[in-house]
Every structure is written in structure tokens, then in C-alpha cells.
Amino acid sequence: MRHTVLTGDRPTGLLHLGHYFGTLANRVKLQHEHTMYVLVADYQVITDRDLPGEIQQHITGLLLDYLAVGLDPAKVTIFQHSAIPELNQLLLPFLSLVSMAELSRNPTVKDEIAHSRQKAVSGLMFTYPVHQAADILFCKGTLVPVGKDQGPHVEVTRLVARRFNERYAPVFPVPELLLGEAPVLRGLDGGKMSKSRGNAIPLSATADETAALIRRARTDADRLITFDEDNRPEVAGLLTLAGLCLGRSPAEIADEIGYGGAAELKKTVTEAVNEFLAPIRRRRAEISEADARDVLRAGNTRARERAVATLDEVRDAMGF
Structure with a gap:
């Protein structure tokens, strides 16, 4: 079966070998078998921090890493949150389908709140799983590769899809999880390799x-x-x-x-x-920053066309 796959990363720093063996290598393989959307989740950077940091620099680095490891823009649609307003507009009707109690007891949200860099936890943290539902469902995603810690977020997406289909019309597939089997790669200090811990080997390192x-x-x-x-x-x-x-x-x-x-x-x-x-x-070294940005612009155009079509279906189903 050919799936529509949604995956991606927040542009918060350099991708490293932990990312490669954890997710990137699998994406390169999946792109030959399925339709794939790869999200540069720039809006989600401010989920757990007050400022986005060097966001443009991180986005460019992310694009260069994606292309360098073998993601093919002829096969993969690489796009960014902030360029697709129709995707983000899906957040409004989707929020009406879940309760605050359901969002508050999400174990991944609890963990992210505990490790938040913000002075005070923002409302965006609680709506994060529903925003991810919009990411997945705007393109009618049917397969979502995740680590175990992200499983509860995808369960929210499945809940949103089922409730929308039952309340209004059968618009969305109910996506499946693809749990990663790659080992957790230890960093140079023996702990989990992580951007924030400073114990990683970046893919871009000389x-x-x-x-x-x-x-x-x-x-x-x-x-x-x-x-x-x-x-x-x-x-x-x-x-x-x-x-x-x-x-x-x-x-x-x-x-x-x-x-x-x-x-x-x-x-x-x-x-x-x-x-x-x-x-x-x-x-x-063969890819210029301008070429990488051109890939993102083309991907944004394709993703927005998909998002516009999906939002039109949602409005029609809801009677707007």
C-alpha cells in the first residue's frame, strides 16, 4: 500500500548523527515507496521557548542537511509552517473536537511542560498536539513515523480525525503510527545525543x-x-x-x-x-543556500495547494 507520510523537524539547531540514524535514514528509504511531506516546523519552535532564536539560519541548515543526506525534492515536498496559513487555520475547528482535560493529561505535553524553556508555559504548549494533527491531516497523512515519546500526539490526531468524520463528514483518514526501531544513540558524554545537551556530532561538522x-x-x-x-x-x-x-x-x-x-x-x-x-x-558542499531556499519555495507552493483543498473540504463539511 502506498501511504502519504508526514514527518519533520523543528529548526532549533544543527541536525546530528542521532537524527540521521533515528529518522533521516528511514525517510530516505520511505521517499521511494510513499508520498512524503517533510515539515520544517518553524512555528513550533516557540512552543517551549520565548524567542525563536536564529530561525532563518537554522532553517537553511536544516534544508542543506535534508538534501545532503539524500532527500530528493522531486519525490519529497519540503515545506514550512509559517508559509501555509491554510494548514494553521485547521487548528481552529480541530480544537473544538478535543477537551482541555484531554489535552492536559497528554503525557508528552506533561513532559514537555516540565522541560520547557519558557518563563511561563504558554497556551501553545497545550494546543501543540492539535497543531500536529493539522500538520498530519492537511495532506491526508496516513503514516506517521515517530519515536515512542511522540505516540500520544499521534493518538490525538487519530482522535481528531475520527471525531471530525463522525460529527461532520468522512473527510480524513485515520493515520497509523510507524514506530522507529533505531537505537537511541548516546552522545559524547554517554547520555542521549541531543542538540540541547551539546554532546552531538553535527552532520555539517568538518x-x-x-x-x-x-x-x-x-x-x-x-x-x-x-x-x-x-x-x-x-x-x-x-x-x-x-x-x-x-x-x-x-x-x-x-x-x-x-x-x-x-x-x-x-x-x-x-x-x-x-x-x-x-x-x-x-x-x-555542492548545494548552495539559494538552491536550498528554492527547494523550500517550491515545496511551500505544493503544500499550500494541498492545504487549500483540504480546508475547502473542511469548510464544506462544516457548512461554512
Whole structure:
């Protein structure tokens, strides 16, 4: 079955290897099998922060990374929230289909409120799941690749679709979740690789920058390198990173390093990561910022046409 897939990212900083192995590689594969929309969620940047930051710079970097890893603008519609007013207008009727109690007890919303960067939590935080419903349903999305933490948001989308269809007319499909199976990639400090934690290797990093980042990575005092995720998370994270880049078992790589210690481990990881990123860097260097912006403009045009058609259906169904 050919699906319509909706996925995307907030432009809050550089994409990194955790993004690649977590979602980007899967998107490159799915684009050949399904119709795909990739959202640059610029409006959602202010969901959990007071200011959007260097939003234009981050959007450009996001576009360059998308194209460098292999997303094909001939197959994928890349678009941004703020350019599609009809998509955002769907938020109004969709909000009428859910209660405040349902929004307040959403576990992902609770977690995001707990980690919010805002001085006071805004109303946008509570409406975030319904805004995501608009993202998914404007293009009649039927498949949504997400991590487990985003599952409750997609359940809100499914609820909105069912209630709209029952109350007004059968306009929307009820989308399915596609849960990612990629492992959580540890950062250079042993914790989850994350933009906000400063422990990531950006896809746009040069070979020298990558080597410098890995040199500063945490390890431990044991000279014998072993793969032990529970007791040696920092070492295990580096071995996992090398294994993903080389397509090999991290335990096998550990056996080869043996008593080489942290220095040999970091040398192995650096070579693996730089070899893996080399073709991505080459493609990124071939793409100008102007070309990337042209891709976004073309995607915005296609997405807006889709959103206008969907909003017209919604207005007709509701009797407006």
C-alpha cells in the first residue's frame, strides 16, 4: 500500500548523527515507496521557548542537511509552517473536537511542560498536539513515523480525525503510527545525543571538527575496551556510533581494539564517522543556500495547494 507520510523537524539547531540514524535514514528509504511531506516546523519552535532564536539560519541548515543526506525534492515536498496559513487555520475547528482535560493529561505535553524553556508555559504548549494533527491531516497523512515519546500526539490526531468524520463528514483518514526501531544513540558524554545537551556530532561538522569532538568524549580508566552498555555507557556509546557508521557489531569492534584503550577507541570512532560523513559533506558542499531556499519555495507552493483543498473540504463539511 502506498501511504502519504508526514514527518519533520523543528529548526532549533544543527541536525546530528542521532537524527540521521533515528529518522533521516528511514525517510530516505520511505521517499521511494510513499508520498512524503517533510515539515520544517518553524512555528513550533516557540512552543517551549520565548524567542525563536536564529530561525532563518537554522532553517537553511536544516534544508542543506535534508538534501545532503539524500532527500530528493522531486519525490519529497519540503515545506514550512509559517508559509501555509491554510494548514494553521485547521487548528481552529480541530480544537473544538478535543477537551482541555484531554489535552492536559497528554503525557508528552506533561513532559514537555516540565522541560520547557519558557518563563511561563504558554497556551501553545497545550494546543501543540492539535497543531500536529493539522500538520498530519492537511495532506491526508496516513503514516506517521515517530519515536515512542511522540505516540500520544499521534493518538490525538487519530482522535481528531475520527471525531471530525463522525460529527461532520468522512473527510480524513485515520493515520497509523510507524514506530522507529533505531537505537537511541548516546552522545559524547554517554547520555542521549541531543542538540540541547551539546554532546552531538553535527552532520555539517568538518573532519577536523569531528575529530576534536570525539577527542573530548568521555570514556573511563579501564584500558581493555569492552561493550557493556550498563556499566560502561560512555565507551558503549562510542562503540555503537562506530558500529552504525561501519555497519558492524559494536562488540566485534571492541574485541578488535582490545587493550588499545581510549586512544585507540577514539581513533577508530573518528575514522569510522569521518568515512561515513564524507559523501554527505561532499553533497552538502555542492548545494548552495539559494538552491536550498528554492527547494523550500517550491515545496511551500505544493503544500499550500494541498492545504487549500483540504480546508475547502473542511469548510464544506462544516457548512461554512
